[in-house]
Amino acid sequence: MTFPWLKGHGTENDFVLLPDHDGTVHGTLDPAFVAGLCDRRRGIGADGVMRVIRTAALGEPSDATWFMDYSNADGSVSEMCGNGVRVFALHLLQEGLVPEGEPIVIGTRGGDKTVTPHEDMFSVDMGLPEVRGYSKVSANGRTWEAQDVRTGNPHAVAFVDSLSDAGYLVDQPDFDHSVYPEGVNIEFVQRVDAEHIKLRVHERGSGETRSCGTGACAAVVAHALDRRTSDPLHCRVDVPGGTVWVDWGPSMPLTLTGPAEIVARGEMDWLS
Template structure:
């Protein structure tokens, strides 16, 4: 059996999209199929899979990491999801779009090439630490629907190639964690690298960038409403933590290919 797919990315965090509005094509999407689709040599290639479902009259983003594991939320992915709906005429870009996720409903607004997502309220859960061979850094545990450990470094090269996940406290993160390594570039401006649980080091992570913004704003004592620029290997995101405790993430999203596959 063949079925349609699309390929898209948000700041080079790339995804395979599966239009499956009534859930009849993929049923309970298997981890094996997700791994096959995300394989960069034998498959289509991606950091994860976004399945496009209808649920209770609205849209639901069924997100899976590249290893087939289920994730609660994907910030870059939801922008790609929204771009797909607009390009297919399934959503009106002049109006806010609600998309349900495993972390609840997120609201997207469109402005040309950019999409802003209300990512909800962050949860700041205290200090921890992360390590790579030869280095250990204090980190802040920030939950953006999925768990993050944010560590500030003097130099991003200190971490070396993030082929393996940085070591973390399993008591703090029993289901694994996304680790963000951060350096300062200037006022309200940082750069980061990220190792995502289930996908490895990626070119970008939207929820991770939100966690980084929250950690940096807290370290700076910045007033709510201050916009931060977050540089990632794949591009730049703008993020604001509002007076009413919402994290707003703005960045691009593109659909770059479509076709059919038998994977």
Template sequence: MTTASQTASTARTALSGIAFSKGHGTGNDFILVADPDGSIELSAADVAVACDRHRGIGADGFIRAVPSSMLPEGRALLQGSPEAQWFMDYRNADGSVSEMCGNGVRVFVHFLISRGLIALEPGAAVAVGTRGGVKIVERSADGYSVDMGPWAFIYPEAAQGRGTDSLVEADGLEVARPALSVSMGNPHTVVALAEFSELRATRLIDAPRVEPVPPHGTNVEFVVPHDPLMRDGIGEVSMRVHERGVGETLSCGTGACAAAAATRFWAGKDAPAVWNVTVPGGTVGVRFHPGQDGVEHVHLSGPAVLVASGTFN
């Protein structure tokens, strides 16, 4: 029988000698490694040990920076977007593969710049390959903004017809709450709460129960619209989130976009196109705008910080 200590030892051997950085976007934290020749092969166990907050470095996710040409998903993207030279190979803290991370892609670009792998001046943009498609990341004076692409309802008929498509139960809430499931390239289920006291009382140690669950699982956002909803033409909400394969995190970029999209839908035709989403780790900006493809896109903006670097023993 394989013990937990044996698994951890094997993972440490696989990680041995690999240089890493630790970074975060509004408290959503990541371990990042550069793999310019595509030679690093890490299992789910390797990632889980590295992200363990007691026995490893500790993080919400693990990001490998690898040329898009080095993996099948990246090569497929290069066919239509040859400018997407770098691919964000993103894993959740439990080692499972994830499609996209809005906070992670900002930190990813900041990491590429810090390692000298790309040059990007404020006002310039770079294309990044992800399993959620190509994302365009622009550098600003105080952070990065990302065109996250279009959003969509996961269950459009129910969402459009009833305004909700699922029910969510969570510890700390007395009854199941109606919700909307939104795709940002990865799945989200957004629950609106009436009071900040409800948001504080919701316990997210265990995963909320969602019915029906989207096919690949879901991240669950609990949102309280501010009163008034708009300030100076900008919508404002506060949010907490339970991420698939991770647990509660201080922030979730795609989750903030999904929360703003759901709240905007519930608010009706006069709802604003620009939102501030407050999470336990800070505030991110969300903006809705027409894309060149004729579909509404979502833009996410916020900071990216690198806090440490080192080498796995």
């Protein structure tokens, strides 16, 4: 069966998009199929797959017209992707599936997200974070205390003196499975100043990625809590793939702002 695909990224966190508006092209995404598409040697290569489907066709509880049916690179289902939802919004705009010049509401398993275009940037209302307790994470023979922050996905945020302290992050860092029974994204964060941080992330189901939008949000929340400030932050977050900005203050929703690009498209027969 031939089907259309697109390739896009947000700060080099990259995705395969599968248009399937009425849900008849792919049905429920098979994890092995997703993993094959994401494989960088035997597939297109990506950190995840987003099926572009109408919410009514998927049957998810959402008031949005379009739903981001997102899977990690290993085929596991994820609640939300802050970089991916910007790419998803760009695709909807480029294909004329949503009106220009208006905020775009997109359904996700982490709740409906409103994306506002600003020329070549997109701002996402990420909602309120959920802050929990602390646990431990370990990598490269070292162990750190990590703040538990939920921003659509679960995150364990650890502060390091240098991003190199985490090592190569080829393997999943150790974490407390009793705190994160379904896995966790682990952020290693280096402070630059009050409104500037750097991070690396190991995403559950995908490995180390060049960027993580929900992780950037979680890192800024942990940064603010660690500084014990109640002042709203407009924080620059440098990731290996570029820069995003996060706005947040106590009792305020998180706003994630960053670029999005569609870089390739085509049609294919999946033969694997």
